[in-house]
Amino acid sequence: MRIVPDVGAATEMPALEPLLVELARDGRHVRGGEGAEDHIPASFRRTVPLALPELTEPQVVRHYTHLAQLNYSVDGGMYPLGSCTMKYNPKVNDRAAALPGFADIHPQQPDETVQGALALLHELQDILAKVTGMDAVTLQPAAGAHAEFTAVLMFKAYHESRGEGSTRRRVIVPDSAHGTNPASAAMCGFDVTTVRSDARGNIDLASLKAALGPDVVGLMLTNPNTLGLFEERVREVCAAVHDVGGLVYGDGANMNALLGVVRPGDLGLDCIHINVHKTFSTPHGAGGPGAGPLCVKTPLEPFLPLHRVIRDADGTYRRVAGARFSQAVGRMRSFVGNFGVLVRAYTYMRTLGEEGMVETSNDAILAANYLLARLRARYQVAYDRTPMHEFVLTAAPQKKKGASALDIAKALIDEGFHPPSVYFPLIVPEALMIEPTETEPKETLDAFADALLRIAERVDSDPGSLHDAPVSAPLRRLDEVSAARRPVLRWKPSL
Amino acid sequence: MLAAIGVASVDDLLTAIPADARRPALGLPPGMSEAEVQAHLEELAARNRPAGAGPFFLGGPVQRRYIPAAVPVLALRGEFLTAYTPYQPEVSQGTLQAVFEYQSLMAELLAMDVVNSSMYEGSTAMAEAAFMAVRAAGRKKVVVAADVFAQYRQTLATYARGPDLEVVTAPASQLAAAAAGAACVIVQYPNAFGGLIDVRGTADLAHAAGALCVVVTEPHACALLEPPGALGADIVVGEGQPLGIPISFGGPHLGIIACREPLVRQLPGRIVGQTADANGTRGFVNTLQTREQHIRREKATSNICTNEALAAIMAATYLALLGPEGLRAAARVGVQRAHELARRLAALPGCSVAPDTSTPMDWGIPHFFDRFLLLTPLGDGLREALLAEDILAGEPTRGHYTHVADGVLVQCTEMTTPAEMDALVAAVQRIASREPVATG
Numbered sequence: 001m002r003i004v005p006d007v008g009a010a011t012e013m014p015a016l017e018p019l020l021v022e023l024a025r026d027g028r029h030v031r032g033g034e035g036a037e038d039h040i041p042a043s044f045r046r047t048v049p050l051a052l053p054e055l056t057e058p059q060v061v062r063h064y065t066h067l068a069q070l071n072y073s074v075d076g077g078m079y080p081l082g083s084c085t086m087k088y089n090p091k092v093n094d095r096a097a098a099l100p101g102f103a104d105i106h107p108q109q110p111d112e113t114v115q116g117a118l119a120l121l122h123e124l125q126d127i128l129a130k131v132t133g134m135d136a137v138t139l140q141p142a143a144g145a146h147a148e149f150t151a152v153l154m155f156k157a158y159h160e161s162r163g164e165g166s167t168r169r170r171v172i173v174p175d176s177a178h179g180t181n182p183a184s185a186a187m188c189g190f191d192v193t194t195v196r197s198d199a200r201g202n203i204d205l206a207s208l209k210a211a212l213g214p215d216v217v218g219l220m221l222t223n224p225n226t227l228g229l230f231e232e233r234v235r236e237v238c239a240a241v242h243d244v245g246g247l248v249y250g251d252g253a254n255m256n257a258l259l260g261v262v263r264p265g266d267l268g269l270d271c272i273h274i275n276v277h278k279t280f281s282t283p284h285g286a287g288g289p290g291a292g293p294l295c296v297k298t299p300l301e302p303f304l305p306l307h308r309v310i311r312d313a314d315g316t317y318r319r320v321a322g323a324r325f326s327q328a329v330g331r332m333r334s335f336v337g338n339f340g341v342l343v344r345a346y347t348y349m350r351t352l353g354e355e356g357m358v359e360t361s362n363d364a365i366l367a368a369n370y371l372l373a374r375l376r377a378r379y380q381v382a383y384d385r386t387p388m389h390e391f392v393l394t395a396a397p398q399k400k401k402g403a404s405a406l407d408i409a410k411a412l413i414d415e416g417f418h419p420p421s422v423y424f425p426l427i428v429p430e431a432l433m434i435e436p437t438e439t440e441p442k443e444t445l446d447a448f449a450d451a452l453l454r455i456a457e458r459v460d461s462d463p464g465s466l467h468d469a470p471v472s473a474p475l476r477r478l479d480e481v482s483a484a485r486r487p488v489l490r491w492k493p494s495l
Numbered sequence: 496m497l498a499a500i501g502v503a504s505v506d507d508l509l510t511a512i513p514a515d516a517r518r519p520a521l522g523l524p525p526g527m528s529e530a531e532v533q534a535h536l537e538e539l540a541a542r543n544r545p546a547g548a549g550p551f552f553l554g555g556p557v558q559r560r561y562i563p564a565a566v567p568v569l570a571l572r573g574e575f576l577t578a579y580t581p582y583q584p585e586v587s588q589g590t591l592q593a594v595f596e597y598q599s600l601m602a603e604l605l606a607m608d609v610v611n612s613s614m615y616e617g618s619t620a621m622a623e624a625a626f627m628a629v630r631a632a633g634r635k636k637v638v639v640a641a642d643v644f645a646q647y648r649q650t651l652a653t654y655a656r657g658p659d660l661e662v663v664t665a666p667a668s669q670l671a672a673a674a675a676g677a678a679c680v681i682v683q684y685p686n687a688f689g690g691l692i693d694v695r696g697t698a699d700l701a702h703a704a705g706a707l708c709v710v711v712t713e714p715h716a717c718a719l720l721e722p723p724g725a726l727g728a729d730i731v732v733g734e735g736q737p738l739g740i741p742i743s744f745g746g747p748h749l750g751i752i753a754c755r756e757p758l759v760r761q762l763p764g765r766i767v768g769q770t771a772d773a774n775g776t777r778g779f780v781n782t783l784q785t786r787e788q789h790i791r792r793e794k795a796t797s798n799i800c801t802n803e804a805l806a807a808i809m810a811a812t813y814l815a816l817l818g819p820e821g822l823r824a825a826a827r828v829g830v831q832r833a834h835e836l837a838r839r840l841a842a843l844p845g846c847s848v849a850p851d852t853s854t855p856m857d858w859g860i861p862h863f864f865d866r867f868l869l870l871t872p873l874g875d876g877l878r879e880a881l882l883a884e885d886i887l888a889g890e891p892t893r894g895h896y897t898h899v900a901d902g903v904l905v906q907c908t909e910m911t912t913p914a915e916m917d918a919l920v921a922a923v924q925r926i927a928s929r930e931p932v933a934t935g
Contacts (some may be wrong), residue, residue, distance in 0.1 A: 013777040015591065015776065015777075021599070035831060052815075052821070057816060061565055064572075070589040071589035072578035075576075094571070095533070097562030098567075102536075105743070108889065109553065115542045116542030142746065178800075180789075180795035188657040189800055226821065258709060261509060262518075285806075286575050287580040287765065288803045288804050289803045328655065333796065334618040334650065335557070335619065338747040346536075349534050354525040367496075370496040370500055373499045373500045477773050478780050484768070490593075490595070490609065
């Protein structure tokens, strides 16, 4: 038995690196011990082939080493993806998470055997509450979107507890919001009403007030918003939602701008999630894992998911559920959270301390504003006022000249940089969303600005030349249309 | 830099923020040097009892298995660890090909058509599978077997509060009756107690009712058992943590979700597909993105964005290192040790194990895989008594599983040593021979 591709000509396609199955050879492995099958009735035994590739360890090591070398990463260079906060990930965080006392403990161990882990989680809850100005925290959500879903479920339970579960059916979302916001509301069966942004990039207050009513569950607010702009009338916005009995959810994706600058809890928000894989430096892992702690004000605390981590008067820590928490929404996942990620975040936060937090956001804001000041000469700003930790350019003028935001992004690859986020937020045509983070020194910011300015000159002189970019990456542009039209999602065994 | 911006200080950039809320004192302790923070974390870690520090039989959804040295060395390379979601495929082929290979290997193991690039963990994967079935079937009732992991059923119950789904929990004997009008029937194989349930029969009864069959499974079991994809499952989910990922107090782990080809447009999350670049060189991209939240917003199949891609890469690395024989061998050792341990424990006075050919449980399952329920006169008090002897045995069943006597779960893997088994047998013999006393 050997796996062969069932995708026809694919086998003849040149490739950067063979697939595991193409490196494999049958019979390379000696068959292991028998005997266990005696305990498994014949009718339950596997009869379909198990055509996993047979490889030697050096082959596997070289394969993944070659693959790794095809990736751009923060360890390799500046990664200014807007809204993603690709800051440097300190290595001490990884070492802490790998300690056997953390990596080798089981979630079903009794509390008395995991006091150090529970103490860490409890302390982390406390730090997050202080940084956000909230009162209680759950560490369960695995990511920002998971926290959004948790919170909207809690909103639902909150309104139900007040006898308004059946009447409140609508969630308000600004048109600049991340796609996860409306998707999370929809997972709770709610309708989504989109409100537009005004000329200064704020929520249009008149549109918001027109959309509000007694059927509103709440508002999902990102602040700073995805334009990198602080919501100038945030207290009026929150008050308007509260006036109709709604709740305000904070999408904390952009919290990196706010550490020691302002606490969302002081602005009228009822809760906020934190992407620790953004603000608190845990590595993104090529798409995950992350962790999305959810911080809430006291009125929402009874609805937090279980189990909670609490500290008893005698200084011991426990995971608790039970009748005392009868209003809790339930369990959002099997265990307390993405612990290995939370250990990294805790390590980072203790490293920073109070002063380090303040410095982090200061430097992030300074870096973004400096970069914007350098780019203004050749690029148009979408909403031109002082941004926080990121900003959004529009390549609409370049598009008229013949090079799109996508072309500019791909040209940046040839300049040695990862591109910014493109075509988001949706309200900005040809958007280039740039977030440098606090960990890039001035020299790197200047090199990045120089690269974007050179590209702007190329757009003026020879926009067509950008259509070929990238030419120096491992691959040229990929055919995404064919990938979706004729999906090849795996290799299949074939006789 | 301030001069280039045209301001005197960073505070001049903060004027959009209400003045009275600016620059709050956070009340945090001062920062630490790297050496200090390392020492602090080591001190916290030292207050935990690692699995390897003594006899250990916890398991179920999270299993202590051997992690080959090459897995963390490769998957935790900075190029994987510190990359983002592969939005720019030209400079992300390492991630994309590694995830495509994960999808391929996992689909082969489960005998399913399509696997996505990962979910958060097993229980949320199961809940999302229920949402998939609800959309596909246009029905709002979900049936789940009573012998599915309690944590998984609890997560499902929480998720179901969102779209107001009706969740019916039923023992195996009542699944057929419960399936009427359901979007799906969810079973676990092996079940929470390691029992080998009849997946084919479940699939048939689900399909007869116009429902989908969702199977929760585990990767090592699929190496030896007929995989769910060969038994009529429409959606398969599970926890991928045993494939080279640390137990790490419950996360980060790997949610597996797989489906048959006709359901692919209902799948949540990211999927990597093969294509070619402008030169005709093979390459990989995130594909079928019109299912996803960043395109479809409130009409997306799920809100999931950040996933567990790194864990998927670790799992694929693990499978590549072990190969089919290595995976079977690891699974076999767990099965053999569990059966040997069960035989020895069941021979002790007052002790029995389930599932068992001589004492079939209410659902009539006589065979188990690599974990079982240990029943003694102490009921779940046994767990506390074992802890006093520094033996960690499984979760108590009381209150979490109907139709099941109070006992403790005992999981074996290739990490379970003969010395640990001897220690457990000796301890249970001592404890069970004592007068049963009220504990805890």
